[in-house]
Every structure is written in structure tokens, then in C-alpha cells.
Amino acid sequence: MRKVIMGNHALSYGAMLSRTQVISAYPITPQTQVVELLSEMCADGTLQAKFIKVESEHSAMAACIGASIAGARTFTATSAQGLALMHELLHWASGGRLPIVMGDINRAMAPGWSIWTDQNDSLSQRDTGWMQFYVSSNQEVIDTTIQAFKIAETIGIPAMVVLDAFALSHTYEVVDIPEQDKVDAYLPPYKPYARLTPDAPCAFDGLTGPEHYFELRYKLQKDMEKVPALFDKTGREFEKIFGRRLEAVEPYLCDDAEIILVTSGTAGFTARVAVDEMRKEGIKIGNLRIRMFRPFPFDDVRRILAKASKIAVLDRNISYGYHGIFCQEVKSALNGSGSSAPVFGFIAGLGGRDIKAASFREIVDIVRRQDKPAEEINWIGVKK
Amino acid sequence: MSKKRDAKKIVYESARDFPQMPMSQGSMLWNKTGSWRNIRPEIHLEKCTQCGICWKFCPDMSIVIENEFPAVDYDYCKGCGICAEECPMKCIVMVEERK
Amino acid sequence: MSKQKKMTLTLPTEELVGSGNLACQGCGANLALRYVLKAFGKRTAICIPACCWAVIDGPFPYSCLGIPVYHCAFETAASTATGVKAGLEMIGDTETQVIAWAGDGGTFDIGIQSLSAAAERNDDILYVCYDNEAYMNTGIQRSSATPTGAWTTTTPVKFPKDQPKKDIDAIMAAHRIPYQATASIAYPEDLYKKAVKAKNIRGTKFIHVLAPCPTGWKSRPEDAVKLARLAVQTSYFPLYEVEDGEKYTLNFKIQNKKPIEEYLKLQGRFRHLQPEAIAAVQAEVDRNWDRLLKKVTAR
Numbered sequence: 001m002r003k004v005i006m007g008n009h010a011l012s013y014g015a016m017l018s019r020t021q022v023i024s025a026y027p028i029t030p031q032t033q034v035v036e037l038l039s040e041m042c043a044d045g046t047l048q049a050k051f052i053k054v055e056s057e058h059s060a061m062a063a064c065i066g067a068s069i070a071g072a073r074t075f076t077a078t079s080a081q082g083l084a085l086m087h088e089l090l091h092w093a094s095g096g097r098l099p100i101v102m103g104d105i106n107r108a109m110a111p112g113w114s115i116w117t118d119q120n121d122s123l124s125q126r127d128t129g130w131m132q133f134y135v136s137s138n139q140e141v142i143d144t145t146i147q148a149f150k151i152a153e154t155i156g157i158p159a160m161v162v163l164d165a166f167a168l169s170h171t172y173e174v175v176d177i178p179e180q181d182k183v184d185a186y187l188p189p190y191k192p193y194a195r196l197t198p199d200a201p202c203a204f205d206g207l208t209g210p211e212h213y214f215e216l217r218y219k220l221q222k223d224m225e226k227v228p229a230l231f232d233k234t235g236r237e238f239e240k241i242f243g244r245r246l247e248a249v250e251p252y253l254c255d256d257a258e259i260i261l262v263t264s265g266t267a268g269f270t271a272r273v274a275v276d277e278m279r280k281e282g283i284k285i286g287n288l289r290i291r292m293f294r295p296f297p298f299d300d301v302r303r304i305l306a307k308a309s310k311i312a313v314l315d316r317n318i319s320y321g322y323h324g325i326f327c328q329e330v331k332s333a334l335n336g337s338g339s340s341a342p343v344f345g346f347i348a349g350l351g352g353r354d355i356k357a358a359s360f361r362e363i364v365d366i367v368r369r370q371d372k373p374a375e376e377i378n379w380i381g382v383k384k
Numbered sequence: 385m386s387k388k389r390d391a392k393k394i395v396y397e398s399a400r401d402f403p404q405m406p407m408s409q410g411s412m413l414w415n416k417t418g419s420w421r422n423i424r425p426e427i428h429l430e431k432c433t434q435c436g437i438c439w440k441f442c443p444d445m446s447i448v449i450e451n452e453f454p455a456v457d458y459d460y461c462k463g464c465g466i467c468a469e470e471c472p473m474k475c476i477v478m479v480e481e482r483k
Numbered sequence: 484m485s486k487q488k489k490m491t492l493t494l495p496t497e498e499l500v501g502s503g504n505l506a507c508q509g510c511g512a513n514l515a516l517r518y519v520l521k522a523f524g525k526r527t528a529i530c531i532p533a534c535c536w537a538v539i540d541g542p543f544p545y546s547c548l549g550i551p552v553y554h555c556a557f558e559t560a561a562s563t564a565t566g567v568k569a570g571l572e573m574i575g576d577t578e579t580q581v582i583a584w585a586g587d588g589g590t591f592d593i594g595i596q597s598l599s600a601a602a603e604r605n606d607d608i609l610y611v612c613y614d615n616e617a618y619m620n621t622g623i624q625r626s627s628a629t630p631t632g633a634w635t636t637t638t639p640v641k642f643p644k645d646q647p648k649k650d651i652d653a654i655m656a657a658h659r660i661p662y663q664a665t666a667s668i669a670y671p672e673d674l675y676k677k678a679v680k681a682k683n684i685r686g687t688k689f690i691h692v693l694a695p696c697p698t699g700w701k702s703r704p705e706d707a708v709k710l711a712r713l714a715v716q717t718s719y720f721p722l723y724e725v726e727d728g729e730k731y732t733l734n735f736k737i738q739n740k741k742p743i744e745e746y747l748k749l750q751g752r753f754r755h756l757q758p759e760a761i762a763a764v765q766a767e768v769d770r771n772w773d774r775l776l777k778k779v780t781a782r
Contacts, residue, residue: 021573024566050569054562055600062559062597066530066566069553072573074566092556097405156404193404196528196551196567198579203408203546205554212543215399216406223404389502394544403544412540412547415503434490440671441708443513445502452490460502464509464697465705478705 001177007168008033010138010175011077011103011161014145016047017183018101021072021190024052024063026082029115030165031105034077057082061089061100068098069204071195073149077103079165080121081110087125090158094129094220096205097193099152099159101145102130106265106316107165108351116352117165119265119317123325129220131159131227132294134264138173140291143238143246146178150187150234155223164316165352167266178242186241224295231292248292249300253279257286259367260308262301262330264290267314267348267355274360285364296329302337305330311341312367314360314380316349323347323377342372348380355381389413389459417444421463423478425456431475438467438476493672495521504547506539509704511694511711513539514668515613516584519690522678523609525550526579528571530564532594533557534586535620535696536613558593560585561601564608580609580682587614587628591649602658605686609678612651612689615696623699630719631767632760634752635699643755647767652725655689659728663689667720669712673734677724693720701751713746718772723779731779743768 005013011034015023023042025035041047050067054060057078064074078086083104093100104122108114122132131151133144141163148159163169194202208216231248239245252272254260263271268289275287288304290297305311311334315324322328327345334343346363349355359380366378391413396402403409427438438454439447446461447454456467468476499520506513512535520527528551531537537554541547555563564583571579583601585594590612598610617635618624625635627649638644655663662684666674674692681688695710697703702710714720715735722734743765747753756764 022566022569024569048573050573052565052569052606053604054565055596055603059559059562059597059600062556062562063566063569065555065559066553066563066568067570067573068566070528070567070570070574070576072570074570088556089559095406194407195574196553196571196579197576198526198528198551201525201546201549201551203540203543203548203552203554205406206408206540206546206552207538207542207554208406209542212396212402212406215396215402218399219402219404222399391503396544406543408541408544408546408552410545412501412503412505412545414545415505415541417503420508434488436491436493439490439492440494441514443506443510443517443707444504445498445500445517449490449492449496452488454490457502462508464707465703466509466708469705470708 002174003177004172005138005175006033006170006172007138007141007163008105008170009037010141011145012037012041013177014142015075016041017178017180018146018149018187019073020047020049020075022050022052022064022067022074023076024054024060024067024074025076026054026057026060026078028079028082030107030169031077031079034103057085058089061086061093064100065089065093065096065098068100069096069196071190071192073190074100075102076100077105079105080107083121083125084109090125090128090130093158097156097220099156101148101152101159101161103145104160104162105165105169106162114351115165117167118350118352122160122162123317126294129157130294131157132162133159133292134162134290136168136266136268136289138168138175140246142175142177143244146183146187147234147238147246151227151230153190155226155230156193157220157223157227164266182241186237227295228297228299246291248297249304250289250291251304252287252289254286254288254304256284258284258309259364260305260311261285261287261360261363262290262311262313262326263287264293264326265316267316270355270357271314271360274357277357278364283364290326296333298333301330301333302339305334305341306339308341310344310367312344312346312363314346314348314363316355318347318350344373344378345376346378346380353381389457416459417462418459421461421481423463423465424458424461424481425465425467425476426479427454427456428475428477429453431473433473435472437470437472441466441470494518494675497521499525499549501547501549504539504541507698509697509707511668511696511707512536512613512615515692515694518668518671518674519582519611519678520550522675523580523582523682527582528553528567528579529582529584530555530560530567531584532560532589533620534589535615536584538620557589559597560589560594561608561610562597564610565601565606568607583608583610585612586620587612587616588618588626591627591651599658602655602660602687602689605660607685609681609688609690611692613692613694615694615699617699619696619699632753632756632764634755640755652691656725656728660689661686662724662726664724665720665722666690666692667711667715667722668692668694669708669715670722673722702749706749710746710749713741716741717743717746717768719743719746719768721772721775723775731781733779
């Protein structure tokens with residue numbers, strides 16, 4: 001069924017169609033519509049789930065953890081300060097190997113107090129052991145949420161579906177909402193690896209000494225490394241049922257590109273518009289949109305960027321004292337891969353400042369003028 | 385003689401042997417906390433009125449019931465002395481632990 | 484000595500807390516859980532945040548408990564338990580009860596927000612605070628449950644705790660939960676009865692158990708039960724129940740209160756108290772008792 005819905009509601013539909021059983025969430029702009037629609041769905045019986053109205057995001061994640069270890073499929077959504085407040089428990093969910101799915105609406109971290117978009121909130125959590133998927137359309141929101149549950153429950157690792165505040169969360173787009181029976185065929189009921197049951201009593205997450213901790217975390221990483229193949233497999237299964245396929249990265253006109261832009265989120269779609277314009281002028285340019293960020297798609301990134309002469313990474317985030325995070329990770333992925341292409345780092349759009357097609361013009365001008373990056377960071381759109 | 389309690393220690397040879405999550409399925413009964421003692425309780429059954437107080441107040445479940453009388457499980461008794469202190473008949477005496 | 488006579492047992496014999504656990508000699512917390520689990524039985528899941536019991540249970544890959552346990556983050560006993568209950572019900576298990584089992588630090592201080600929220604939502608859990616009056620697991624630091632005048636590592640003898648013990652029971656009563664009670668390990672049958680009552684009530688239940696800690700109170704291990712008894716007999720820790728935040732029931736009417744000095748002198752953490760300080764403690768105990776009596780007769 002095709003409907004015009006906002007990004008936040010696409011998340012709600014994704015959670016609803018996935019037959020989430022327990023939702024525990026706390027309101028924060030710009031996530032509120034996600035939980036409001038889920039509240040309605042629970043109230044009118046569209047979704048058979050318990051909605052725990054917690055008093056903070058920290059408790060939201062704690063309740064999700066409790067429900068998940070009890071054996072239920074769980075979902076929550078948050079943003080910026082809320083995600084930061086959950087930080088301790090993000091480690092708990094991943095170390096505890098619980099397949100919780102969470103929507104994060106990328107919002108700038110305060111202070112200055114902002115409700116507009118940038119990626120620092122989710123990227124600050126990239127080390128916590130959660131899978132991270134950055135989406136650029138409302139269709140991707142709903143599809144990725146459903147696929148995230150399937151991957152998370154297969155491998156026992158929690159997953160974050162990340163979307164831009166307002167640029168996507170509050171933007172209305174046409175979405176093909178999958179039918180419930182097709183989603184049921186794709187995503188069977190949750191079968192936990194282990195759960196709290198008096199029939200097989202055991203203790204979870206107890207005191208773990210140096211003689212045991214290392215192997216448990218080694219196993220988490222090893223299972224993370226299985227995710228790219230699992231993403232592929234579940235993506236093909238998704239395509240068979242729904243006719244759409246999500247891949248870990250989306251290359252656009254990269255095959256013969258001399259300059260390749262690396263982007264994510266809504267800027268990734270804006271980049272395509274800019275690429276089309278510049279191609280008309282004969283510039284051999286392509287765009288690589290990264291959708292799966294954790295685990296990092298090393299093979300895809302190396303393969304697609306291999307033949308580029310220059311690479312320009314756009315970050316809507318920054319790791320202070322270093323530079324953009326996607327840029328860091330692309331550079332480190334290319335290290336030793338045989339690529340000698342210079343990687344130019346660009347930072348734009350912090351705090352929700354608009355990223356337009358013209359921003360990419362500016363980026364490409366800089367890249368074409370320099371043989372190798374004159375600056376570690378090129379700031380786009382800042383009044384210096 | 386009541387059933388002797390025990391449990392095996394778990395040894396993981398490789399990461400493959402570990403559960404996927406930090407899941408504890410073993411019992412702590414392998415840990416014979418009797419070795420913590422400096423003093424041990426001795427129950428003089430001839431004075432015992434079978435009131436059940438020593439059994440009730442043992443924090444380590446180390447007073448077991450044998451033939452309707454209390455008996456100390458020296459494998460686990462930590463020697464706290466609560467049983468001796470609480471016994472209304474004063475028939476439990478704490479003595480130096482034998483080496 | 485008649486071999487026909489049966490031993491007098493005032494509690495069920497099944498043990499769901501196992502021996503070989505890591506509790507100190509004479510640990511009040513060990514007894515507290517032993518009694519509550521006798522009331523709740525096997526079909527119970529327990530959430531234990533950072534506290535002594537997180538260690539007592541035993542390290543990975545062991546547990547001393549005969550029920551399923553989730554070790555959760557420090558401040559999340561109540562929120563995790565709420566989640567567990569919701570999850571269990573959604574997968575069709577409406578029988579298994581959920582206990583949040585936290586120390587005073589995780590209840591009075593860092594965990595109070597999530598506890599308050601669970602109580603406000605009236606989530607169907609039993610929350611038990613076993614109160615040894617300090618952060619014992621981390622080495623005896625003061626909490627808001629530490630009584631006036633007590634030594635802890637963060638309230639040294641030169642500057643002991645000068646704030647009164649937080650009245651967590653009044654705070655919980657303000658939430659008007661269906662049932663709450665205070666308990667002491669010296670009165671196991673009373674604690675057991677209260678746990679059974681809680682088990683049969685749907686909604687948030689709160690039991691505050693005084694659990695003496697010989698290690699942190701600097702008392703003799705064999706005095707643990709005696710101290711828990713004296714605490715009640717001096718009215719320092721009265722035993723009472725509250726229903727719906729309004730109906731107060733005193734469980735033990737103390738005719739002649741024992742002087743608080745009898746209780747204090749058995750504990751090294753109060754050894755430094757001068758007579759004036761002891762008198763101040765006695766005055767505080769008397770004031771608290773009068774305040775409680777007013778609530779009992781208020782209806």
C-alpha cells in the first residue's frame with residue numbers, strides 16, 4: 001500500500017510491521033512522532049505490544065534490555081541528548097548480545113541547544129558495538145528497520161537505524177508500506193539464543209574476570225564481521241519478497257569516475273543531484289553513499305574507490321581534535337589497499353545548516369584545484 | 385548422612401566453547417567456603433530442642449536437617465557464629481578450627 | 484531427646500539461594516534474599532544491579548541462585564525489572580514474577596529515579612531494597628541511607644555523616660503504591676509473610692529490609708541477627724506496612740523501647756560517638772518513632 005508519510009512515521013510502521021512486542025521510549029524532539037504513532041497503534045490494537053512510558057532514555061534502554069532478555073522483540077527511538085543518556089546501556093545491550101532495534105534521529109549535540117540535524121550523536125556511539133545503518137529516504141527507513149530486526153536477531157547484535165532530523169524525520173515522501181503477511185514471511189517470531197526462564201535458570205551478565213571477558217568480546221567482533229554477508233543474504237531475501245534491495249553501500253556513477261564523493265544520510269541523495277548536474281558538464285564524478293557504517297563496509301569501500309583519482313568525503317559531523325569521522329574511516333580503510341588517491345575531507349551542515357547541491361559544487365571545485373589536500377578539513381558553508 | 389553437595393568448575397578451552405552472551409549456567413557449589421573459617425560450630429545435640437532457629441538464621445544454608453536434628457555442613461560453613469549466638473539452649477559452641 | 488519429634492520449621496525448607504556464594508561471614512543480605520525467595524519460589528526472575536548481591540551471586544560462568552537472574556546496570560533495577568515483566572507477559576508467561584533486588588545505594592541514590600517511575604506507573608514488580616546503610620560493595624562509602632554519626636570511608640571519624648538517613652519509606656508511600664513494608668532479617672517469619680502478601684498483589688510492591696553488614700558496620704559476624712533485632716527493639720527500624728500510601732499498620736508494638744546505645748555499642752562504625760552525639764541519635768530515633776505513630780493513628 002502506497003502512502004505519503006513522514007520519516008518518523010516510517011520508523012513507526014517499520015516497528016509495527018515487525019511485530020515489536022515491547023516498546024519503551026521517552027519523548028525528544030524530533031523523535032516524538034515515532035512514539036506518538038506507536039502509542040496510537042498500541043492503543044487501538046493495530047500493534048499488539050506493551051508501551052512502557054519511561055521517565056528517561058536511560059530507563060528506556062534499560063526496559064528494552066529487560067524485555068529483550070525476557071524473550072520479547074523490542075524497539076525504541078531517540079535522538080541526541082537521549083542517545084547520549086543511553087550511552088552506558090548501549091554497551092550493555094551489545095555486550096549482552098541483545099537484538100534491540102532503535103531508531104536514532106540524528107540531531108546535533110548541545111550546547112548550543114539544537115534540534116536540527118547533524119551526525120555527531122550517533123557517530124559518538126560508533127564504538128559501542130551496535131550496528132549502524134544511515135538511511136536517506138523514508139522507504140529506506142521502513143525497509144531498513146524490518147531488515148535490521150532480521151539481522152539483529154540472527155546474529156545477536158543490536159542495531160540502530162539512523163535518519164536526519166527534519167530533513168528526513170519530518171519530510172513527507174511516498175512510501176510503499178509492506179503488507180503484514182509478507183513481513184511475517186520475511187521476519188519470523190523472535191527466537192532468543194537464551195532468555196530468562198525458570199525452566200532453565202541461569203544468570204546473565206555477571207561479574208566477568210580477565211580470564212573470560214576477552215573471549216566474550218572477541219566473539220562479539222567475530223559476529224560483527226559476519227554481518228556484511230548477512231546483510232547481503234537478508235537483502236536478497238528482502239528483494240525476493242518485496243522487490244526492493246538495500247545494499248550496504250550505494251555507488252552512483254562510480255565505475256568511470258575520476259572524483260568520487262563519499263556521503264551519507266540525506267546529503268547522500270543531494271549529492272546525486274549535484275553529480276547529475278556536473279556530469280552534464282563533462283566532469284567525471286560519482287557518489288558513494290554509505291548506508292551500513294557499523295560494521296564498516298571495508299570491501300565495498302575499497303573496491304568502489306579503487307579506481308578513483310581523488311576522493312572527497314563529506315561529513316556532517318566532526319571528531320574534535322581530528323576531523324570528520326567518515327573521512328577518518330575511509331582513509332583508514334584505504335590504507336594499504338593499493339589506492340593512492342588523495343582523500344579530501346569536508347565538513348558541512350553541522351547543527352542543521354543546509355547542505356545544497358551547490359555545496360557539492362564548492363567541494364568539487366576545491367578537489368579539482370588541488371593535487372592533494374591543502375587542508376585536513378575543508379569547511380563548507382561556515383562564515384569563517 | 386545427608387547428600388554431599390558439589391559442582392564442577394567450568395573450563396573453557398577456546399572462544400568456541402563460550403556461550404554467545406555472558407550467560408552463567410554453572411553452580412557455585414564448587415566453592416567450598418568452609419575453607420574461610422577460623423572457628424567452627426559444634427552442635428551438642430543432647431541439649432537441642434529442635435527449635436529450628438539455627439537452621440533458620442544460617443546465612444549460608446550450611447545448617448542442614450538430618451533425622452529431624454540440625455547438622456553443620458562443614459564444606460560451606462563460613463564460621464560466622466550466628467547459629468551459636470542465636471541458639472536459645474546455647475548448645476552450639478564455636479571452637480578453634482582444626483588445621 | 485525424642486527421636487519421634489519433628490524439627491520446628493517456621494519457613495519452607497526449599498533453598499533457592501545456594502551455598503558456596505561469595506557473601507561475607509554473617510551477611511544480612513544473604514539471609515534477606517534467602518527468606519524472600521522462600522516466599523516467591525521457583526517461578527521468579529530477579530534483576531540485580533551493581534550491589535553486594537551482584538558479587539555474592541558468583542562470577543561468570545556461575546550463579547548461586549536457583550532462579551533466572553539478570554545482572555543489570557546500577558541505576559536500572561526498577562526499569563530493567565519493568566522491562567522483564569513486560570517482555571515475559573508478551574511472550575505468554577504471565578506466571579513468572581519479577582523481583583528488583585537492590586542495595587541502599589542503588590535504591591536511595593542512583594536508582595531512585597527509575598524506582599519512582601516504576602512506582603508511578605504501578606508496574607507489576609516487587610522491589611526489595613536490602614539496606615546495609617552504605618555502598619558496601621565498593622568498600623563502605625556513605626549513601627543517603629547511612630545513619631547520622633556513622634563512620635564510612637567517605638564520612639571519616641573526623642567528619643562523620645551529619646545528615647539523617649533518607650526516609651525512603653515515606654517517599655514510597657507518597658507514590659501510593661498498593662503495598663510496601665519494612666522488614667528485618669531478625670524477623671524472618673514477618674519478612675516471609677510480607678513477601679507472600681506482595682506476591683499476591685498486582686502492581687508495585689516495595690519491601691525495605693534492614694540487612695546488617697558486619698564488614699561495613701564493624702560488628703562481630705555473629706551479631707548480625709542480634710543487631711537486626713535490636714534495630715527493631717529500639718524503634719530505630721520499626722516494622723510496619725503501608726497500603727496505598729495511607730493505611731499504616733505497625734507490626735510490632737514495642738512496649739519498652741531499648742535505648743539506642745545498646746544497638747550502637749555493638750558497631751565499630753559508631754565507636755567514636757560521644758555521649759552528646761549518642762543522645763542526639765536517641766532524640767532522632769524518638770522523633771522518627773513519634774512521626775510514624777502519628778501516621779499509624781491518622782485514619
